[in-house]
Amino acid sequence: MSIDNQISEPILEVENLKLVYGDYLVLENISFTAKKGECLVVMGASGCGKSTLLKSMIGLLPPAYGKILVDSEDLWSVETEHQSLILKKYGVLFQGGALWGSMNLVENVSLPLQAYTNLPEPEIEDLARYKLNLVGLSGYGDFYPAQLSGGMKKRAGLARAMSLDPDILFLDEPSAGLDPINSHRLDNLINELKDSLGMTFVVVTHELSSIFDIADNSIFLDGQTKTLLDFGPPCNLREHSEHKRVRSFLHRGNPVK
Amino acid sequence: MNLEKKNDNGNVWLQARQGDSRDSYVQFILEGDCVICILQGEWSIDNNSGSCVREEWNDFLSENPAINHFMFKLHSEMNWDSTLVSFLHKCRKDLQGINKTLKFDELPKGLFQLLELSKPTIIEQKQNEFSLSLELIDETINYFRKAVISFFEFFGEWVLSVCRLLMGRSQARFSDFANSCRACGASALPIVTLISFLTGLTMAFVGSVQLEKFNAKIYVADLVCLAMVREMGALMVAIIMAGRTGASFAAEIGSMKLNEEIDSLRTFGISPMEFLILPRTLSLLLMIPLLTIYADVVGILGGLVVGTVVMDFSIIHYFEQTQVALIGMWEVYSGLLKSVVFGLIIGLVGCYKGLNSGNDSSSLGRAVTAAVVVAVTWIVISDALFEITFSYLDLR
Numbered sequence: 001m002s003i004d005n006q007i008s009e010p011i012l013e014v015e016n017l018k019l020v021y022g023d024y025l026v027l028e029n030i031s032f033t034a035k036k037g038e039c040l041v042v043m044g045a046s047g048c049g050k051s052t053l054l055k056s057m058i059g060l061l062p063p064a065y066g067k068i069l070v071d072s073e074d075l076w077s078v079e080t081e082h083q084s085l086i087l088k089k090y091g092v093l094f095q096g097g098a099l100w101g102s103m104n105l106v107e108n109v110s111l112p113l114q115a116y117t118n119l120p121e122p123e124i125e126d127l128a129r130y131k132l133n134l135v136g137l138s139g140y141g142d143f144y145p146a147q148l149s150g151g152m153k154k155r156a157g158l159a160r161a162m163s164l165d166p167d168i169l170f171l172d173e174p175s176a177g178l179d180p181i182n183s184h185r186l187d188n189l190i191n192e193l194k195d196s197l198g199m200t201f202v203v204v205t206h207e208l209s210s211i212f213d214i215a216d217n218s219i220f221l222d223g224q225t226k227t228l229l230d231f232g233p234p235c236n237l238r239e240h241s242e243h244k245r246v247r248s249f250l251h252r253g254n255p256v257k
Numbered sequence: 258m259n260l261e262k263k264n265d266n267g268n269v270w271l272q273a274r275q276g277d278s279r280d281s282y283v284q285f286i287l288e289g290d291c292v293i294c295i296l297q298g299e300w301s302i303d304n305n306s307g308s309c310v311r312e313e314w315n316d317f318l319s320e321n322p323a324i325n326h327f328m329f330k331l332h333s334e335m336n337w338d339s340t341l342v343s344f345l346h347k348c349r350k351d352l353q354g355i356n357k358t359l360k361f362d363e364l365p366k367g368l369f370q371l372l373e374l375s376k377p378t379i380i381e382q383k384q385n386e387f388s389l390s391l392e393l394i395d396e397t398i399n400y401f402r403k404a405v406i407s408f409f410e411f412f413g414e415w416v417l418s419v420c421r422l423l424m425g426r427s428q429a430r431f432s433d434f435a436n437s438c439r440a441c442g443a444s445a446l447p448i449v450t451l452i453s454f455l456t457g458l459t460m461a462f463v464g465s466v467q468l469e470k471f472n473a474k475i476y477v478a479d480l481v482c483l484a485m486v487r488e489m490g491a492l493m494v495a496i497i498m499a500g501r502t503g504a505s506f507a508a509e510i511g512s513m514k515l516n517e518e519i520d521s522l523r524t525f526g527i528s529p530m531e532f533l534i535l536p537r538t539l540s541l542l543l544m545i546p547l548l549t550i551y552a553d554v555v556g557i558l559g560g561l562v563v564g565t566v567v568m569d570f571s572i573i574h575y576f577e578q579t580q581v582a583l584i585g586m587w588e589v590y591s592g593l594l595k596s597v598v599f600g601l602i603i604g605l606v607g608c609y610k611g612l613n614s615g616n617d618s619s620s621l622g623r624a625v626t627a628a629v630v631v632a633v634t635w636i637v638i639s640d641a642l643f644e645i646t647f648s649y650l651d652l653r
Contacts (some may be wrong), residue, residue, distance in 0.1 A: 101617030113302075120308050123343070127302075130343040130375050138377035146617035165302050165338045196367025197338060216451055 008036040010069075011200050012057070013166060017066035026052045028225045030066070032219050039194055039201040041215040041234065048223035050204045051095070051172060057202065058092050058170050059083060070168070075225065088116065091166035095173050097157030100147040105132055106141040106154050112163045112172075122173050132160040134189060136182055151177045158186070162193070168200045173209045186236075187213040208252060220246045281341075283310045285317055290325045292317075295346075297332030300341040306341045311347070318351065327352055327359040331368070333386035342371050411609050415538065418531045422539075428527055433536035441502040441537075442544035446551070448497055453552035456489050456561025458479050465568060474568055478575050479582035481560030486583070488653075490553040490591045492640060495599035499632040500546060506537055507628035510611030512607040519612070529612065538604035545600030546593045553592065587652065596644050599636050606632040 010033045010135055017030040025051040034040040042050050055061040057068055067246040068075045070086050078086065099108050109128035113119060119127070144196060145153055154177060160226055168198050171190075175183040193199045205211060210219065215234045222245065224231040228247045230237055238250035247256040282300035285292050300307060329345060331337075347359070349372070352359045361369050421427045464480040510533060513519050519529050557579060564575045585587070607628045614624030647653050 117302055118305050119302070119340075120305070123308055123311065123340075126347050127339060127343040130339070130346045133346065133375035133377055134371070138375075144617065146615055147622070150584040162339075185305060188370075192367060192370045196365070196371055200395070 003167070008038075010034065011036045011071060011102040011204065012040075013067075013072075013139040014057070014110040015067045015069065015147050017068065018055070018064045019049065019054065019056055019061065020064045021052075025155070025226055027221065027226055028220075030082070032231055034200055034202060034217070034229065036049055036167075036186065037194055037198040038251055039203060039214045041211050042204045042221065043200065043206065043211065043218055043234075045249070046206070048221045049212075049223055051222065054170055054202070056173055059087050059088060067181070071134075088164070088186045089167040091146050091161035091164065091169040093154070093158045093174055095176070096150070097153035097155075099153055099156055099160070101145050104142050105137065105148075105159075108145070108156065109160045109163050109227035112160070115163060115208040119164065125140070128159075128163070131162055132156065135239045136185055151179065154178065156183065165197060166199065168202060171203045171205075173205055174203060175205060175210050183210060184213075186210075190214045193204060209218070211250075216248065221247065259335055264463060279319070280304055280312055281307055283313055285322070286319075290323060292324050292326070293328045293329065293330060295330045295332055296333050296337075296341065296344075300337040300344075304336055307344055310344065314348065314351075318355075325357050327357060328363065329359070329361055330363045331349045332366060335569070337368070340373070342368065345372055346375055348355035368561075371549050374469070387641050391643045397519070403504060407608060411612075414530050415534065415605065419536050419539075420526065421531065422535060427535065428531045429535045430532070433532075434540050437537050437540035438544055440500065441541050442547065445497065445501060445544075445548060449494060449548050449552050453485075453490065453556040454559040456493055457556030457561075458563055459559075460484055460489070460556075460565075461560040461563035465563065475570065475574070475578050477560065477564055477568065477579035478570075478642075482557055482579045482582045482590065485556035486553045486589045486592045488592070488640075488644075489548045490556055490595040491599060492636070494548045494552050494596060495636045496602065496633060498548070498600070499542065499603050499607075499629055499636065502541060503603040503628045503632045504625050506604065506607030507599075507611040507614070508621065509623045510608055510625045511519070513618060514612065515618070515621060521586075534604075534608040537608060538601070541604040542597060545603075549593055549596040550589075553589070578589060591647060591652065592645075595640060596605060598639055598643075601641065602635045603632045606635065628635060 014033070015031050018028040019026045019030075030053065032040070042053060043049050052061065056063050057075075062076055067077070070089065073082075073086060075083060075086055093224040099105075100111070103111070103159065106125060106128045109131050110124045113124045113127060117124075129138075132141055135153055135158050137152060137159065140148065140152065140156075145156070148156065158171070158174060161171070175186055178186065183202065190201055190203070191214060194201060201214070204215065211234050216233045218237065219228055219230065220230045220237065220241075220243075221227075229243050230241050232241075236249060237246050239247070241247050241250075244256060248254070258526065280301070281296070284295040284297065286295065286470050297309075327348075331347070339595040345364075345368075349359060361372055362491050364372070395459045418429075422429060460481050461477050464477045465474055468474050468476050468480070510519070510529075513533070519533075521530060522567075530651045561572065564570045565572055570578075610631070614620050644653075
């Protein structure tokens with residue numbers, strides 16, 4: 001949204017990506033770019049391959065064809081050790097939070113900090129509690145995941161994904177299951193992190209209100225043609241997309257001209 | 258301490274000593290009872306420089322208790338990430354704890370917003386801490402009392418559901434029962450064969466060494482046969498099934514609980530006891546005696562191999578001696594009776610532990626471990642009770 005973002009360089013480039021499960025084609029001819037410090041939203045009806053695309057971008061599903069470039073390095077053609085270096089730039093929030101059940105929230109958020117930094121233990125704990133506060137979980141640091149609701153688990157998962165101040169944060173349905181206040185708070189947080197720390201966000205979501213609040217750019221995946229239907233800022237797509245399905249999606253399914 | 262003081266036009270300056278190798282600094286400028294804290298340098302998660310600043314901050318706070326107002330500023334040229342925000346967050350917490358005022362107004366907008374977002378919304382809640390007291394003893398006794406009561410409730414419910422099954426009013430499905438029979442019966446044959454064959458073989462070897470001293474080698478057949486049918490057949494099968502089937506019951510039902518599948522059954526008015534637990538326990542109850550008979554035969558064959566190959570008895574001679582040893586079918590029935598009780602223990606403990614596992618993956622692991630350990634313990638205890646009872650009733 002800021003002028004800086006428009007002139008900044010690309011951090012994530014996807015070129016001609018084709019994704020399959022065995023013989024089943026999920027997506028093909030997918031090409032788009034995310035620039036440093038922007039928020040890119042991946043939209044599409046359920047079952048169109050949004051989460052599959054995310055899986056491929058975070059190094060869990062090799063593509064059948066095409067490239068995923070992170071800072072101009074191809075994630076899927078480098079050596080495994082180098083790939084893990086690239087993956088260190090990532091923070092990932094999974095749909096259910098994917099917290100480690102045997103650790104409390106502070107330990108969950110601290111583990112990546114213990115593994116990858118040499119900060120002293122009290123500082124790590126402070127950082128972990130600060131991250132938990134950011135997502136509205138102040139006071140829940142000593143709780144275990146089993147003692148939390150689904151929405152709280154998701155927010156704790158986000159705190160963990162942010163623990164290492166990653167360059168790119170991938171969020172899979174971050175606001176699903178959150179109440180409107182926390183959902184709004186999360187959108188604010190995304191915007192603040194983007195503006196102040198220059199983090200890049202790739203967000204998979206259907207929440208329209210959230211899309212218009214956070215997205216600088218968006219891509220629309222289509223389950224019928226199994227490809228990327230449109231690319232651009234969501235406000236533009238809502239009014240001016242040449243595809244009726246995209247306009248209808250962004251108008252909450254209401255009939256469009 | 259890493260601070261030095263200088264006077265400059267009436268102001269007292271405290272600042273980090275220059276020339277050290279760290280990247281981040283804090284400078285304190287005193288103005289009456291107000292202090293301006295200027296943060297500078299490189300604040301990054303990758304270097305450990307923030308901890309010196311934290312020390313300085315703590316020292317400054319303890320040495321200057323009279324200062325009531327704090328203001329934070331950022332040096333114009335500095336890089337920062339979450340470590341700086343976390344430091345300021347800690348400063349805010351420290352100062353609020355001792356009723357001092359602080360101002361973040363002059364911080365850059367982004368940093369100020371992040372601090373606003375991370376303001377605590379509710380009071381810190383502490384989990385109960387471990388303490389050794391009378392309450393703890395009371396809690397422990399209560400825990401065991403509840404565990405015993407809940408197991409007997411479970412057992413009672415199981416008996417009632419068996420009654421409903423006998424009256425033809427059960428929701429259990431025959432296909433579940435058949436699948437479970439295959440999983441805990443036929444699929445267990447290879448491991449049961451191997452273990453019981455080797456048990457028979459080992460007993461024959463151990464026995465032959467001792468019996469040779471009395472020139473009574475042929476009684477190896479008696480030893481192997483009686484030990485297998487009275488004791489080892491049932492016991493070995495029970496231990497195999499506790500590790501194999503009991504653990505799988507606990508894991509299967511525990512993960513169903515984790516995925517809220519059990520709750521969804523209840524919302525449809527389907528009893529998990531009848532739908533999940535009854536087919537599993539009954540199939541085990543049916544399969545365990547059959548596997549025990551099979552294990553008895555294979556164990557005797559193990560003894561036969563030693564008897565014929567190592568001790569040079571003929572097959573007929575060995576079998577005749579085995580027949581003589583088995584004076585009545587009670588020897589076999591007593592083993593089968595034990596095996597039915599063992600099967601009941603394994604099935605009920607496995608399902609009970611699965612159904613009572615917690616809502617996280619680690620408690621599922623604990624449930625599976627407990628299912629095996631508790632089942633094996635009760636198998637051995639009940640085996641001992643059986644033998645004591647049989648010998649008092651002159652049944653041996």
